[in-house]
Amino acid sequence: MKIAVLRELAEGETRVAATPETVAKFKGLGAEVAVESGAGALARIPDADYAAAGAVVGNATATVTGADIVLTVRRPRVASLNGVNPGALVIGAMDPYGNEAEIAALAKAGVTAIAMEFMPRITRAQVMDILSSQANLAGYQAVIDAAQVFDRAMPMMMTAAGTVRPAKVFVMGAGVAGLQAIATARRLGAVVTATDVRAAAGEQVESLGAKFIMTEALKDASGTGGYARELTRDEQAAQAELVAGHIAKQDIVITTALIPGRPAPKLVSRAMVESMAPGSVIVDLAAERGGNVELTQPGKVATTANGVTILGYTNVPGRLATSASQLYARNLNSFLETLVDKKEKVLAVNWDDELVKATVLTRDGAIVHPNIKLDAVAAAPAPAAKPAGPPAKTAPVTKTATVAPKVETPATTVPAGPVKTAAPAKKAPARKPAAPKTAPAAEVPAKVPAKRPAKPAATAEAKPAPARKTAAKKPAPKGTT
Numbered sequence: 001m002k003i004a005v006l007r008e009l010a011e012g013e014t015r016v017a018a019t020p021e022t023v024a025k026f027k028g029l030g031a032e033v034a035v036e037s038g039a040g041a042l043a044r045i046p047d048a049d050y051a052a053a054g055a056v057v058g059n060a061t062a063t064v065t066g067a068d069i070v071l072t073v074r075r076p077r078v079a080s081l082n083g084v085n086p087g088a089l090v091i092g093a094m095d096p097y098g099n100e101a102e103i104a105a106l107a108k109a110g111v112t113a114i115a116m117e118f119m120p121r122i123t124r125a126q127v128m129d130i131l132s133s134q135a136n137l138a139g140y141q142a143v144i145d146a147a148q149v150f151d152r153a154m155p156m157m158m159t160a161a162g163t164v165r166p167a168k169v170f171v172m173g174a175g176v177a178g179l180q181a182i183a184t185a186r187r188l189g190a191v192v193t194a195t196d197v198r199a200a201a202g203e204q205v206e207s208l209g210a211k212f213i214m215t216e217a218l219k220d221a222s223g224t225g226g227y228a229r230e231l232t233r234d235e236q237a238a239q240a241e242l243v244a245g246h247i248a249k250q251d252i253v254i255t256t257a258l259i260p261g262r263p264a265p266k267l268v269s270r271a272m273v274e275s276m277a278p279g280s281v282i283v284d285l286a287a288e289r290g291g292n293v294e295l296t297q298p299g300k301v302a303t304t305a306n307g308v309t310i311l312g313y314t315n316v317p318g319r320l321a322t323s324a325s326q327l328y329a330r331n332l333n334s335f336l337e338t339l340v341d342k343k344e345k346v347l348a349v350n351w352d353d354e355l356v357k358a359t360v361l362t363r364d365g366a367i368v369h370p371n372i373k374l375d376a377v378a379a380a381p382a383p384a385a386k387p388a389g390p391p392a393k394t395a396p397v398t399k400t401a402t403v404a405p406k407v408e409t410p411a412t413t414v415p416a417g418p419v420k421t422a423a424p425a426k427k428a429p430a431r432k433p434a435a436p437k438t439a440p441a442a443e444v445p446a447k448v449p450a451k452r453p454a455k456p457a458a459t460a461e462a463k464p465a466p467a468r469k470t471a472a473k474k475p476a477p478k479g480t481t
């Protein structure tokens, strides 16, 4: 049984699908483990640590050749899988919706593609839930990112020179990411309010010391499996009225609202953004699904004419690559353990297991998942020779710049005009700080510190996107806990 771990090729992907900790566990299961050289570099895991854990570190071809299992963060290119054993399991976030042609190509290549984001949200599978582990980290990072560009203090400061009021943080969507954002903002001393369309979220919000606000017109919009349903027009109008009145008084707004299988609901209009004071910050964690904010530009940081900075990062968990990789790798390891006969130390997939049935997309040359429709495959473009990556979308605001998972540049300049945009800082493979790019006019505050120096792989427990894809939750979770 050979397990291969490839270096991620998707632009901006910093995470890795296995850590030395999980490599050691795979060895314990009797597996031979091969890791592509540099696979952990962006998550600060040196090749030597993988080797010390028992992996063979080599080039991509050597790593993948003869593999029975390939572990990835994002869906790999078919070309990257040349040489795997027939029927090899390819396990990762497959991002299948809208990418049906790529899934069909994996089927044609004869591999068994397994979508971890389809893991049912049942008690037994909680430890394998990549959506939760990554969303949790994203919620935390959203607050850290907001604090970094916010020009004021988060907690109340009582000094000899007087008192500084605490920042007001408003979290929209109190699911996994939202609750972690609330907890983090509270820890930093902010005054936090939150809203959700599920009434059950209210108690959780209050238990974290935040105030829950919800319109009277909207009693409860809980859907199935603990998720929200789409609002009716009247409900949307009532929610918009509530938000419009509240948002103008907020310093930081963090949006996390998603509805399974639908584009992110638009909750914050241009007018609402324009009502906010200069220096306010919005973090749109739904950016990868189109955004909750009308002015969000996915993958970009923009500042509006009235001085509101909107962060539209699309791979927020990737901004915490080490922690995100640790948790993601553990999610994968927990699932893998269910696929192996531990006594005989061989791969022994129970194709009737509900976890396997829910996650297997392709098998024996065909698409086997009921949610991946063949007509969608026919309508989809031909398989691109590129890995899955954050979508490049255009938003209605003007000048922009793509941002890397964690900005590493010093002070940069941005275009003048109604929208200021932070300069891009693409993550260099060896994690050297990217050279600052310069654009004409208006300066962006130099609030982005250089990356910390390289460190050995950490093994401590951390607290989650994919990059998080709502659509990936289509298979109705059973028995949500």
Ligand code: NAD
Pocket (backbone or CB within 6 Å): 120, 121, 122, 123, 125, 126, 129, 131, 132, 135, 172, 173, 174, 175, 176, 177, 178, 195, 196, 197, 198, 201, 225, 226, 227, 228, 231, 256, 257, 258, 259, 260, 265, 267, 470, 479, 480, 481
């Ligand atoms: P999600 O990412 O799909 O959505 C995030 C939040 O946005 C949800 O709370 C949703 O209600 C909210 N939302 C949707 N439309 C909105 C709108 N118009 N305005 C405001 N908010 C809106 O959801 P999630 O964070 O993955 O989790 C949702 C629920 O599932 C939570 O109750 C969570 O506790 C539960 N959950 C259960 C398990 C498990 O049992 N294993 C695992 C993870 C999450």
